[in-house]
Amino acid sequence: MALFSSSMRVWRSVLSFIVAGLSYGVYHSTEASHHYSHQNIHQTHSLFSNNQPYRTAFHFQPHHNWMNDPNGPMRYKGVYHMFYQHNPKGATWGNIAWGHSVSRDLVNWAPLPLALSPAESYDINGCWSGSATILHGQGHSNKPALLYTGVGPNQKQTQNLALPLNLSDPFLRDWVRSPLNPLIAPTSLTQINATSFRDPTTAWLPHDGFWRILVGSQRRDRGIALLFKSKDFVHWVKAKHPLYSAKHTGMWECPDFFPVFINSTFGVETSTLHDDHFRLKHVLKLSLIDLAQDYYLIGSYNVTRDSFIPDKGFEDTELSSILRYDYGKFYASKTFYDDSKRRRILWGWVNESSAKKDDIQKGWSGIQAIPRSVWLHKSGKQLVQWPIKEIEKLRSKNPLTWRSKVLEAGSLLHLPGVTAAQADVEVTFKVNELAEKAKELKQIGGKRKVTDPRSLCGEKGGIGPFGLLVLASKGLQEHTSVFFKVFKLKIDHNTTKLVVVMCSDQSRSSLNHENDLSSYGAFLDVDPLHQNLSLRSLIDHSVVESFGGKGKVCITARVYPTLAINDEAHLFVFNDASSNLNVTTLTAWSMKKARVNSIN
Ligand code: DQQ
Numbered sequence: 001m002a003l004f005s006s007s008m009r010v011w012r013s014v015l016s017f018i019v020a021g022l023s024y025g026v027y028h029s030t031e032a033s034h035h036y037s038h039q040n041i042h043q044t045h046s047l048f049s050n051n052q053p054y055r056t057a058f059h060f061q062p063h064h065n066w067m068n069d070p071n072g073p074m075r076y077k078g079v080y081h082m083f084y085q086h087n088p089k090g091a092t093w094g095n096i097a098w099g100h101s102v103s104r105d106l107v108n109w110a111p112l113p114l115a116l117s118p119a120e121s122y123d124i125n126g127c128w129s130g131s132a133t134i135l136h137g138q139g140h141s142n143k144p145a146l147l148y149t150g151v152g153p154n155q156k157q158t159q160n161l162a163l164p165l166n167l168s169d170p171f172l173r174d175w176v177r178s179p180l181n182p183l184i185a186p187t188s189l190t191q192i193n194a195t196s197f198r199d200p201t202t203a204w205l206p207h208d209g210f211w212r213i214l215v216g217s218q219r220r221d222r223g224i225a226l227l228f229k230s231k232d233f234v235h236w237v238k239a240k241h242p243l244y245s246a247k248h249t250g251m252w253e254c255p256d257f258f259p260v261f262i263n264s265t266f267g268v269e270t271s272t273l274h275d276d277h278f279r280l281k282h283v284l285k286l287s288l289i290d291l292a293q294d295y296y297l298i299g300s301y302n303v304t305r306d307s308f309i310p311d312k313g314f315e316d317t318e319l320s321s322i323l324r325y326d327y328g329k330f331y332a333s334k335t336f337y338d339d340s341k342r343r344r345i346l347w348g349w350v351n352e353s354s355a356k357k358d359d360i361q362k363g364w365s366g367i368q369a370i371p372r373s374v375w376l377h378k379s380g381k382q383l384v385q386w387p388i389k390e391i392e393k394l395r396s397k398n399p400l401t402w403r404s405k406v407l408e409a410g411s412l413l414h415l416p417g418v419t420a421a422q423a424d425v426e427v428t429f430k431v432n433e434l435a436e437k438a439k440e441l442k443q444i445g446g447k448r449k450v451t452d453p454r455s456l457c458g459e460k461g462g463i464g465p466f467g468l469l470v471l472a473s474k475g476l477q478e479h480t481s482v483f484f485k486v487f488k489l490k491i492d493h494n495t496t497k498l499v500v501v502m503c504s505d506q507s508r509s510s511l512n513h514e515n516d517l518s519s520y521g522a523f524l525d526v527d528p529l530h531q532n533l534s535l536r537s538l539i540d541h542s543v544v545e546s547f548g549g550k551g552k553v554c555i556t557a558r559v560y561p562t563l564a565i566n567d568e569a570h571l572f573v574f575n576d577a578s579s580n581l582n583v584t585t586l587t588a589w590s591m592k593k594a595r596v597n598s599i600n
Contacts, residue, residue, distance in 0.1 A: 052362065053565040054542035057422045057593040058394055059350075060368040062099055063111060066091050066359075067366035069254060069332035070347035071098055072132035072146050075340060077170035080106050082347070083115055083146075084368070085129060085332075091359045096126035098148070101597055102171050105390050106345070106371050108595040115162075115175050116148065122158050122182045123150030129254055130159075131202040131334065133211075135233065136271075143167060145233060146175065147213065149198040150182060157197040158182030159215060161234065184215070184228060184236045192217060192226070192238075199254045202336065203233070204271040206303045214243055216252040216286070223249035223286060225257075227306055239306055243284070244297075246314035250290040254332045257284050257308075258344060259301075260376040260383070267344030267375065269337045273303055281376060283383065284308055285325070287332050294333050294348065295322045296383065298376070311380075320451050323382055327453075327522035328504055328556040329353065330369055346372045346385060350543060353506075353516035353558040369545055369556055370538055377552065382525065384551040387538060395424055395589035402586040407575040412469065419590040420571035421471065421541050421564075427573060428534045429466060430582040431486060435498050435528040437579070438463045440488040454521035457503035462487040463528075466581055469572040470539050471509065473563035480509040480559050482537055482546045483574075486528050500524040500533065502548040502555065509559035522553045532584055539571070540591070 061067060066087035074081050079102050086099030097117035101109040116127040130148030146162045160181040165174035186192035196218045203211040210229040213236070217224040223246055227239040243257070259268040261278040268280065282301040287294050299310035314322060325333055325348065333348030348369045352359055359365040372385040400417055407413070407429075415425070439461030456462070467483030469476075482504045488496050503521040510517065526533060526549045538545040545556045564570065571588065575581045 054354075054362060054560055055364075056367055056540045056543060056596075058107065058391065058591055058596070059370065059540050059543060060101070060109060060596055061364065061366065062086060062101075063597045063599050064091075064364050065089070066093055066364070067099065067349070067368075068093065068351070069129045069349050070334050070368055071129050071148070073334060073336040073345070073347050074132040074134060074144060075336070075338050076134070076142075076144050076172060078340070079104060079170045080338075081132070081172060082109065082368075083132075086114070088114060088117070091363055091365045092356060096128055096151075098127050098146075105393075106388055107390050107394065109597050110595075111597040111599060112171060112173055115172075116146070120150070120177065120181065122152045122156075122185075123148075123160065124152055125155065126151040128157070129199040129332065131200055132336070133203040133233075133270075136205070144172065147183075147200040147203070149200065154194075156194045157186070159184040159197075159200050159213075159228075159236070178234065180234050183234060184238075190238055193219065196251050197226075201255055201257055202270050204257070206271070206273055208303070212306070214255045214257055216255050217242075218251040219245075221250055222247050223252035223288065225252060225255045225284065225286065241306070243306065244308045244310070244313075249286070249288055249314055249319075251288075253287040253289050254334060255284065255286055256334050257282065257301075258335055258337075259283075260298075260344070260374075262376060262380055263378060265373075265375040265384075266342045267337050267373075269339065273301070281380065282308060283376075284310070285333065285335075292331050292351070294325050294331055295319075296325060297322070298380070298382070318451060324522075325374075325383070325385065326369070326554040326556050328520040328554075329558055330554075330556050335374060343373045344375065345388065346374045350556050350558060353518075354560055355514045358514070358560075367543060372551075372554075379525075382552065385554055386547065386551040387536075387545075391424075391538075394592045394594060396592070399587045399589040402583060405583045405586070407466070407573065407581045407583050409575060409577055409579050409581075412572050412574045415571045415573060415586075415588050418571055418588045419567075421539065421566050421569035422591045422593070423470075423539045423571060423588060424536070424591050425468060425470075425539070425571065425586070425588040426534070426536045427468065427586040428532045428584045429484070430532050430584050431463060431528040433529070434463055434577065434579055434581065435486050436488075438486045438488040438498060440490055440496060452521075453501045453523045454503070454519065456485060456487060456499075456501045457505065457519060457521040459485070459487070463577045465503070466575040466577055467535060467573070468537055469574055470537055470544055471559055471561050471564045472570045472572060473561065473568065474570060478508060478510060478561045478564045479572075480544055480557060481505040481574075482535065482544065482555070484524070484533050484535070484548070498528055500526055500528055500549075502535075502546070502553045504544065504546055504555040504557045506557050506559055509557070509561060511562045512560060515560050516558075520555050520557065522548075522555065524549045524553045526552065538591075541565070
């Protein structure tokens with residue numbers, strides 16, 4: 001702690017800054033753009049010979065150049081495949097092709113040649129997002145098929161099929177387009193907007209023998225998940241009604257639709273509609289282009305009517321109450337079913353928060369979040385996500401471990417012996433009766449209704465903030481703060497309720513203010529009186545992925561410290577509640593580097 005005695009002096013001002021920064025809502029819009037206009041070609045900056053403080057050590061990213069959406073994830077002949085939207089010619093969006101990598105453990109990845117790149121008139125302006133389906137039934141035995149959006153002249157979007165050239169190659173190196181492409185094209189008859197028609201889902205096959213897929217679309221400001229059916233996977237017919245649509249949500253990109261078990265953490269194969277042991281619900285995920293945010297609905301799928309009825313839909317509530325996989329930077333996500341471990345795995349694109357010129361300078365842009373197992377919480381009200389178990393093999397053998405330690409009010413404790421720029425930290429706080437002291441925020445009869453949790457991150461009073469200070473410089477000029485706060489909300493004249501917010505504050509993450517320093521926050525559905533508050537953060541140079549309440553809330557942030565890089569980065573746990581708190585457990589691991597798409 002000696003090293004940080006001067007840090008303690010600045011600690012108070014740091015905390016007041018956390019609060020000030022959040023309450024003024026430092027929500028910038030700088031981020032790597034992926035708007036569909038120009039074809040970017042840049043000379044890639046000489047990589048890895050120079051300074052690369054923001055290169056990640058265990059997140060998926062291509063060797064160089066641009067990446068956005070995850071495409072067609074699957075497991076075939078014991079090999080995991082990851083395709084991704086890629087600009088092979090530059091570090092910004094353009095020339096979109098399908099990059100391809102393979103792995104046996106979802107942690108270490110080997111790069112392969114592009115799986116698809118613009119070649120035919122219908123995809124000459126880009127091979128955009130799509131999904132993999134492992135064809136089964138009807139004479140197929142485990143044959144992978146890729147459906148993707150081709151962008152042709154005038155940005156016309158069509159849905160296309162590609163199949164492996166050689167099914168005995170577990171790496172599926174070569175893909176052949178169907179001679180019948182485009183399989184689904186917008187026509188005046190179908191009333192589909194030709195420039196808003198993209199991102200086919202993984203197909204599912206109910207007992208009636210008709211494959212189904214969804215394609216994202218929009219009509220005026222109504223987001224639409226169009227439904228198509230096919231007997232042979234080649235001839236597709238639009239269903240009379242979309243599976244689901246909602247006003248005022250804009251274009252829906254990258255829909256995803258899958259079943260989940262009620263009361264089990266196992267994943268469910270995408271075509272399964274009934275199970276002898278567990279009942280099922282369905283999840284529909286939509287990527288809202290206007291917000292660059294992924295929202296999901298839990299509901300019931302009726303296969304005879306081909307309808308999806310969400311338990312709580314966009315029409316029933318305001319957008320801020322619709323569930324999100326991640327309340328930070330996370331978009332265009334996609335799941336797949338991993339039959340080897342009976343789990344459903346979620347991939348999501350984490351964009352840069354830096355200026356375009358910096359992306360060009362560093363020669364790359366875009367990472368994927370650590371793949372997460374996803375299942376329905378036992379309450380049935382939300383999903384739970386947790387980093388895949390395999391990532392734990394990168395943890396060092398000798399973590400820093402605390403058991404039951406008092407964290408005094410106003411304290412900031414350094415966590416020594418951990419490579420703070422490349423770490424995995426799990427901490428659990430016991431709040432209990434302290435929560436009763438939380439400030440009461442009046443909702444009813446008061447001046448406002450608290451709907452945006454981000455506004456509470458910066459609110460004075462309440463219990464907290466307490467949490468982790470990550471990627472912090474020695475003098476704390478730079479740090480990213482991931483924390484909880486507990487408030488008492490007056491619901492009506494007789495009822496008060498304790499609410500927990502989880503926040504990730506990037507306002508002081510970098511001295512370079514050209515970066516997007518937006519802060520994020522979300523309500524965490526945990527009862528602080530009876531349950532401990534747990535937080536896990538995966539820290540990897542320029543990304544902080546945090547999981548609150550054992551995966552009930554996830555927040556991912558991109559940060560670009562100028563001082564707190566590599567060995568100059570530090571890690572702290574802090575408590576700015578007015579009373580002492582108990583840390584019941586804390587474990588902090590240094591993380592090893594994974595082999596991700598290295599080419600030597
Ligand atoms: N990215 C792709 C589109 C998709 C968008 C283009 C989502 O297919 O709608 O690169 O980020």
